[in-house]
Amino acid sequence: xxxxxLIFKHEFQGMIRRQGFxxxxxxxxLVFLLGIGIYQxxxxxxxxxxxxxxxxxxxxxxxxxxxxxxGNISLVRFNKTDEANTSLNGGDIKEYIIIEPSYYTxxxxxxxxxxxxxxxxxxxxxxxxxxxxxxxxxxxVPQPTIDVIExxxxxxxxxxxxxxxxxxxxxxxxxxxxxxxxxxxxxxxITFSSAYLLQGLGDEKENxxxxxxxxxxxxxxxxxxxxxxxxxxxxxxxxxxVITAPFLINFASSSIGGFLxxxxxxxxxxxxxxxxxxLGYLLFAIISTGIGAxxxxxxxxxxxxxxxxxxxxxxxxxxxxxxYFPNSPVFVFLTIFPITAPVTLMIRLGATxxxxxxxxxxIGVMLISIIGGLLLTIKIVRTFLxxxxxxxxxxxxxxxxxxx
Amino acid sequence: MNVVEINHVVKSYADKVAVDDLSFxxxxxxxxxxxGPNGAGKTTxxxxxxxxxxxxxxxxTILGEKLSEAxxxxxxxxxxxxxxxxxxxxxxxxxxxASLKGMNPRLAAEKANQLLNxxxxxxxxxxxxxxxxxxxxxxxxxxxxxxxxPQLIILDEPFGGLDPVNTELIKKILIDxxxxxxxxxxSTHQMNQIEELxxxxxxxNDGRSVLYGDLAEIKSRYANNAVLxxxxxxxxxxxxxTEQRQHKGYVELVxxxxxxxxxxxxxxxxxxxxxxRFEIATPPLNEIFLKVVGKNNE
Numbered sequence: 003x004x005x006x007x008l009i010f011k012h013e014f015q016g017m018i019r020r021q022g023f024x025x026x027x028x029x030x031x032l033v034f035l036l037g038i039g040i041y042q043x044x045x046x047x048x049x050x051x052x053x054x055x056x057x058x059x060x061x062x063x064x065x066x067x068x069x070x071x072x073g074n075i076s077l078v079r080f081n082k083t084d085e086a087n088t089s090l091n092g093g094d095i096k097e098y099i100i101i102e103p104s105y106y107t108x109x110x111x112x113x114x115x116x117x118x119x120x121x122x123x124x125x126x127x128x129x130x131x132x133x134x135x136x137x138x139x140x141x142x143v144p145q146p147t148i149d150v151i152e153x154x155x156x157x158x159x160x161x162x163x164x165x166x167x168x169x170x171x172x173x174x175x176x177x178x179x180x181x182x183x184x185x186x187x188x189x190x191x192i193t194f195s196s197a198y199l200l201q202g203l204g205d206e207k208e209n210x211x212x213x214x215x216x217x218x219x220x221x222x223x224x225x226x227x228x229x230x231x232x233x234x235x236x237x238x239x240x241x242x243x244v245i246t247a248p249f250l251i252n253f254a255s256s257s258i259g260g261f262l263x264x265x266x267x268x269x270x271x272x273x274x275x276x277x278x279x280x281l282g283y284l285l286f287a288i289i290s291t292g293i294g295a296x297x298x299x300x301x302x303x304x305x306x307x308x309x310x311x312x313x314x315x316x317x318x319x320x321x322x323x324x325x326y327f328p329n330s331p332v333f334v335f336l337t338i339f340p341i342t343a344p345v346t347l348m349i350r351l352g353a354t355x356x357x358x359x360x361x362x363x364x365i366g367v368m369l370i371s372i373i374g375g376l377l378l379t380i381k382i383v384r385t386f387l388x389x390x391x392x393x394x395x396x397x398x399x400x401x402x403x404x405x406x
Numbered sequence: 407m408n409v410v411e412i413n414h415v416v417k418s419y420a421d422k423v424a425v426d427d428l429s430f431x432x433x434x435x436x437x438x439x440x441x442g443p444n445g446a447g448k449t450t451x452x453x454x455x456x457x458x459x460x461x462x463x464x465x466x467t468i469l470g471e472k473l474s475e476a477x478x479x480x481x482x483x484x485x486x487x488x489x490x491x492x493x494x495x496x497x498x499x500x501x502x503x504a505s506l507k508g509m510n511p512r513l514a515a516e517k518a519n520q521l522l523n524x525x526x527x528x529x530x531x532x533x534x535x536x537x538x539x540x541x542x543x544x545x546x547x548x549x550x551x552x553x554x555x556p557q558l559i560i561l562d563e564p565f566g567g568l569d570p571v572n573t574e575l576i577k578k579i580l581i582d583x584x585x586x587x588x589x590x591x592x593s594t595h596q597m598n599q600i601e602e603l604x605x606x607x608x609x610x611n612d613g614r615s616v617l618y619g620d621l622a623e624i625k626s627r628y629a630n631n632a633v634l635x636x637x638x639x640x641x642x643x644x645x646x647x648t649e650q651r652q653h654k655g656y657v658e659l660v661x662x663x664x665x666x667x668x669x670x671x672x673x674x675x676x677x678x679x680x681x682x683r684f685e686i687a688t689p690p691l692n693e694i695f696l697k698v699v700g701k702n703n704e
Contacts, residue, residue: 005475008505016491209489214550217456217483218506220475 005219009227017235031246058086058098069136072129181352185345196290204300221384229287236283281368282344288375295383313341328354340371409589415464424450426613439604440593447613479508482556486563492536507554560591597691625688636683
């Protein structure tokens with residue numbers, strides 16, 4: 003049996019059996035489902051029944067007699083403020099308003115309540131506004147006009163293609179959310195797998211198991227098997243997410259609706275997601291292996307690797323800038339620079355149309371980095387892996403690489 | 407055919423020469439002792455034999471050819487520091503490493519069960535490595551080293567951490583392997599084990615060969631013309647004996663240059679001394695080691 007395959011299989015099985023990996027893979031769909039469940043419970047608690055809320059009003063202008071039922075809110079007229087206060091204290095009404103003549107000029111209405119409120123609840127404000135507007139316009143304009151005035155303006159942005167047809171991919175925050183979540187997940191996965199690889203390599207080095215392995219396989223077989231094993235585990239993880247994502251989004255859309263119904267998962271995004279996950283996993287696995295080779299312990303390796311994982315994370319810090327200026331040359335560069343490419347591209351995909359040449363260049367540079375990195379890492383491992391207890395300086399590494 | 411041929415091998419690190427012009431051979435069916443003080447170059451030599459590191463100059467030949475991926479399958483190595491995948495089960499661990507040596511996993515499982523049975527470890531086959539004691543995991547690593555029936559077995563301190571029962575068990579297996587024609591390199595600081603097991607030895611110091619050859623011949627070379635005697639009766643003055651050294655249960659008689667042990671024996675018998683033990687003294691390897699290394703460091 004091919005020895006690279008044996009190492010690959012061993013690393014892959016070791017990774018997917020780890021508790022951390024299983025939790026990380028399953029927690030994403032579970033958290034999503036939990037979120038939907040919590041929303042259902044909260045919305046059930048918040049709106050348990052269609053109980054009528056009574057709001058009092060004192061009309062110091064006159065003429066506000068109609069439209070006293072606004073959805074679940076009923077407006078009860080009081081002639082004097084004292085009467086309204088008595089009802090409020092007696093619990094007959096939830097709160098009351100006074101319509102002063104100054105309302106015509108200032109548009110201000112005072113709401114009196116026993117509760118401490120940050121702002122009046124939106125449904126109360128809407129009901130009061132519609133009550134006032136309806137009464138002001140009554141008998142002056144037709145009822146349908148009143149309905150239009152009272153309805154909130156709903157502007158829907160529809161993206162067209164150059165031919166005038168409706169584009170398959172539409173914009174909006176819904177489009178941004180999923181790429182942002184995926185980029186965050188990628189960073190978490192890379193950090194986790196990188197730490198796992200470094201720990202494993204550090205342990206093998208510290209207990210000399212690496213010597214037993216190298217007495218059986220070549221450095222190339224060992225490193226290639228390890229890196230591919232980890233890459234395959236990354237593929238499994240992203241596939242679980244990508245396959246469950248459309249179901250979860252449909253479920254969220256149908257049970258919650260609103261903003262979530264605007265979420266989109268275009269197929270080309272999913273494909274790029276898988277491609278960049280794999281490329282990102284492979285690249286960071288190679289970097290981690292190289293670092294593991296020159297580090298004297300797993301702990302030191304993880305400290306060194308942090309420098310590179312910070313590189314992967316940094317586009318997340320810049321995410322608001324990337325969203326507002328997605329085509330800035332800086333972010334185009336970060337899309338092509340291999341360490342920042344996966345996360346930057348995912349965020350940009352949600353905010354804009356990334357030019358095909360940039361995606362091609364980015365994938366190309368990543369592939370070259372992975373292949374070049376692999377060859378370089380094999381050489382570094384061959385030279386430094388068996389040095390125990392001391393880390394070679396940068397000069398020693400460069401000299402070693404130069405010497406061929 | 408020699409299993410190992412090392413010719414004028416040199417290996418330097420940045421700050422020192424680890425192996426300096428070393429040459430030796432190891433034949434089939436012998437246990438070869440590789441000894442020397444700490445930092446003498448033993449581990450570097452072993453790593454060059456296994457092709458983990460390359461020599462700066464000189465030639466390393468294993469089984470008649472330069473070490474390749476195919477020849478790696480004919481080699482078994484037990485490093486001084488032990489370590490296996492802690493979360494992996496015993497049987498899976500053995501099968502995995504045997505597969506890396508080119509063994510069919512089904513055959514590896516059969517052989518693993520046989521060796522586990524032979525070493526009394528079969529009840530632990532389903533356990534995880536981290537559930538085993540240090541000595542038990544060492545036995546497992548020893549099984550990993552020999553399961554694929556290598557032609558060359560390299561053992562670095564194989565008895566460290568083993569109890570006397572397991573030490574004897576490993577020794578017995580090693581002798582069996584030698585009798586099957588395997589070449590075994592035994593690197594250890596336990597000189598008694600070298601004396602007991604090895605046919606030939608190489609002593610290195612500062613990367614150089616300081617003693618090399620047949621163990622019995624080396625010991626006789628360092629013999630100091632003395633006899634060990636356990637007896638009953640009075641010895642008194644004995645002609646030809648320059649010194650009598652008392653030890654627990656016996657006396658060491660140092661002979662002058664003219665007196666032979668045969669002559670001494672005749673003299674003792676004629677005097678009516680009851681002899682329980684009469685043995686020509688050879689210096690323990692430990693003494694030779696100290697003498698040679700000490701002289702070399704002067």
